Amino acid sequence: MEELIDEKIELAKTLPSKYYLDEKIFKKIKSKISLMWHFSAHENQLSDKNIVPIKHSKKLMNESIVLTRDGVIRSLSNVCSHRGMIINTESTKSNVLKCKYHGRTFDLKGCMKNMPKFDHVMDFPNDSDNLKCFSTIRWKGLLFTSLKEISTPGWIEFLEDRMGWLDIEAFVHDSEYYKSYNINANWALYVDNYLEGFHIPYVHSDLNEVLSYEDYETEIFENGVLQIGIAKDDEDSFDLPKISKDYGKKIAAYYFWIFPGLMLNFYPWGLSVNLVVPTSVNKTEIIYQRYIADASLIGEGAGGDLDKVEREDQEIVEAVQIGVSSSSYDRGRYSPSMEKGVHHFHRILTKI
Ligand code: FES
Ligand SMILES: [Fe+2]
Structure with a gap:
């Protein structure tokens, strides 16, 4: 054709x-x-904060995303699994993500940890109460998120081949x-x-x-x-x-x-x-x-x-x-x- x-x-x-x-x-x-794949942040943005909402993700991916860091950096849905409130609007340091609407909490992996007044709710919590976790890749400190792709994109190799010598990890936001x-x-x-x-x-x-x-x-x-x-x-x-x-x-x-x-x-x-x-x-x-x-x-x-x-x-x-x-x-x-x-x-x- x-x-x-x-x-x-x-x-x-x-x-x-x-x-x-x-x-x-x-x-x-x-x-x-x-x-x-879309750029989300430089890992330097997660050095003193470990919960960092990505302002531009809604505009680019139609998805509100928050980066969290414990040992690993993850891209999580920033939308509360209860009634859809945006959980984090500012970068912060904490061991939990807490929804401001009715107090639901999640750990840094996105697992729901606590929900007030839900004592008699059946089949709760289950998987759908956790925050969705999206694919994340890292190249020299730069973090990329994708809602769908999981394999490493071919362009990473080209970037590495050309700029591998540069200490991008040390760049400061x-x-x-x-x-x-x-x-x-x-x-x-x-x-x-x-x-x-x-x-x-x-x-x-x-x-x-x-x-x-x-x-x-x-x-x-x-x-x-x-x-x-x-x-x-x-x-x-x-x-x-x-x-x-x-x-x-x-x-x-x-x-x-x-x-x-x-x-x-x-x-x-x-x-x-x-x-x-x-x-x-x-x-x-x-x-x-x-x-x-x-x-x-x-x-x-x-x-x-x-x-x-x-x-x-x-x-x-x-x-x-x-x-x-x-x-x-x-x-x-x-x-x-x-x-x-x-x-x-x-x-x-x-x-x-
Ligand atoms: S919407 Fe988050 S706790 Fe209700
Ligand atoms: Fe130009």
Whole structure:
């Protein structure tokens, strides 16, 4: 059967505009992607607290999730098994999760421990009174949760191969920093834009001063894309060890994207985690959190003024949303040298 997005980028046409406009397509895609692996937190967020509700899980997975830590870290349903109250709204340290509504308690594994005024209830408690436990995986301190998947995703191996040398476990969560942007565009347009450095000289004048456009690199892997920004001469770059695949290069930033909307942007100062939340067919929320390796480097190089770069991107993406709704536009073509990340994304999106 002919594929909607041809495997050969030289032949392929871009994503049809209905993907950015059609409510039904949006809903179908959103329900499928809600079941995939999603970033939940860095384990550093569970160092002094052991019960940490994940604010964005409801938006991304349509599920309220709380992380708990005893010996292990678990992703539990944050919904009380009695009458559905949200149990934890703030991070805390405790041996029990206690529902504020009628006082039901659970241990850190999600087992119901106590319920007031339930003495004569028959067949109680049973399994359905415990909190549901979802799959959790950990890579170098980063925690991912899935409502359905249980096998380790292939992209972990790629990340490990590329960034295994970096002490991400030691990064510290910046609890003061949580940014949320709401934009008037479909989430896939935001991802399209992220996946190419083609627009940098046209859209990001300051970033263009720092990165060498000609040396910008894009690699694709299972369910993901890596873009590498090479620093211009005396701009900030990673001090790469010999074990790094990129040893000898002047790398200003590693931009990893994992399907559907996870962006792990590594800079010499640390890691910016950006989450793309599809809100509706033409509304998207972008959440920024950050994890710091060296606070003295914040504000420098390619990871410097991220707010400005974000505003520039959003302006473009909102204009494209208007453009793709035009009756005179349906699909375009790809630049084989500059848009292979976008092409890879469109192929994944049209096959889920
Ligand atoms: S809803 Fe939680 S105890 Fe009633
Ligand atoms: Fe951009």
